Amino acid sequence: MNLPHRTSSLVGRGPELAELAGLVTRSRLVSLVGAAGCGKTRLAIEVARTVADRFPDGVWFVDLTAAGDAVTVLSTVVSALGFAPADTDRPAEALRAHLRDRRALLVLDNCEQVLDPVADLVDDWLSGAPPLTVLATSRAPLEVGGERLHRLGPLALPEGDDDVTASPAVALLLDRLAAAGADREDLGLLSAVVRIASAVDGVPLALELAAARARAFSLDEIAHQVTADPSSLARSGRGSDHHRTVRAAIEQSYALLPADEAELHRAASVLPGPFTVAAAGAVLGGPDTGPRPARSPRTWSPAWCTTRCWSRSDRRGPAAPRASPSSPPCAVTRRTRPARTPPRCAAAATSGRPR
The missing domain is CATH 3.40.50.300 (P-loop containing nucleotide triphosphate hydrolases)
Structure with a gap:
């Protein structure tokens, strides 16, 4: 081999x-x-x-x-x-x-x-x-x-009253935390582990980068850091530059988009949370606002990948600074007003994680 x-x-x-x-x-x-x-x-x-x-x-x-x-x-x-x-x-x-x-x-x-x-x-x-x-x-x-x-897709997160250690995302994080030499007492703080896994949506790269921080920070500190800015996670030390940071991985995906999908992603970056295709249509306007599933840099979760998109702060990062200069207010910002968005769609765009 x-x-x-x-x-x-x-x-x-x-x-x-x-x-x-x-x-x-x-x-x-x-x-x-x-x-x-x-x-x-x-x-x-x-x-x-x-x-x-x-x-x-x-x-x-x-x-x-x-x-x-x-x-x-x-x-x-x-x-x-x-x-x-x-x-x-x-x-x-x-x-x-x-x-x-x-x-x-x-x-x-x-x-x-x-x-x-x-x-x-x-x-x-x-x-x-x-x-x-x-x-x-x-x-x-x-x-x-x-x-x-x-x-x-990303690794599954804990749901409801399930044993959190049975979650693939939590299992990976615990494994990598142990490898990084995390304090054994710290590893017992499952609430912090779940917060970290949830903050990065169960994305394996982000979980591994978060675990590497255990060499210098407690789990509570890591949870606070990744909740505030998941895209700040970065690889330190030796190794390949490929996917050295979460932000770089996202920006590379954004750079590969065709012009029409990049424009759509810039426009959608003003939405603060998960949204349905219907919500995107109401906010962005036009009969064909849905990006082609094949090439759009979205993170899909098995539970909601067929109906919801997720525009977290870390994924809005590459597009958000570009939204205003490239799109007239009437095409983007004005469409985010609640009056233009159906109630269910507005709720989907502001309610946090998909439910």
């Missing part, structure tokens, strides 16, 4: 791991799609380990974070495979021929900034290398024929 070494345990993704392992053994192209920081890479690597024995010709991990166009996508794949094409004038054809009879699994990670060249390459492989299977991670689908989508 040519996969990154484990540096931590996978926590809270048992059902997703089982489902994806099944998909990868039945489908030739599986795309694991989700917002920045939701743990796509970590889960994809574990899926690849789980199914490795089904691919006798190898399992390969290809990190496309640094790729910017078709040329660098192809060169990154070739380098990861350790393949030296004999025909340097037609490397894509040479790679296809190399893969043609191989029952192998390629994990293409971080495809979102090079969707079109990756889609073209994968489409070529699906037709020219029948035994090959591809598992892609991205913030948007590749939109290639035969693609099977698995949408990954």
Whole structure:
């Protein structure tokens, strides 16, 4: 196997791991799609380990974070495979021929900034290398024929009177707090743990960054910090710059939006909380105000992903400063007046977490 070494345990993704392992053994192209920081890479690597024995010709991990166009996508794949094409004038054809009879699994990670060249390459492989299977991670689908989508959301938070430690979000946070050397007595303060997990909506990246602060702060202090500004969470010390801060991950997603969706996100950034599609229509105006689900940088929760969007302060961050200069008051600010918003929609936009 040519996969990154484990540096931590996978926590809270048992059902997703089982489902994806099944998909990868039945489908030739599986795309694991989700917002920045939701743990796509970590889960994809574990899926690849789980199914490795089904691919006798190898399992390969290809990190496309640094790729910017078709040329660098192809060169990154070739380098990861350790393949030296004999025909340097037609490397894509040479790679296809190399893969043609191989029952192998390629994990293409971080495809979102090079969707079109990756889609073209994968489409070529699906037709020219029948035994090959591809598992892609991205913030948007590749939109290639035969693609099977698995949408990954944040980890589930505690609900009602449930045992809070059974929540995947709390379980991950407790695991990472212990690894960070949090005080054992502090770990017993489950109310603070739940506050932290809830403040970051169960997003794994944010949970791990919050846990790292236990080296310097108490859980109560961390809970206060992330409640005030979740986007301030940052990675310290050595390691990759990828997703070093929550804000950087969000801003990267925002930068990848098409112009029309970026404009819509700027307009919606004035809404202070969760909102329905109907509320967005009432506030923003126009018959087609809903962003395309595939590419919008929203964090979805399984309980309400089909009907509600969430515009927390950390996710409004990249767009809020841009809302006023780019949109006339009549198009944005004026539409947030309660008189223009149906009562249920107004309530949804101001009531806090979705219910």
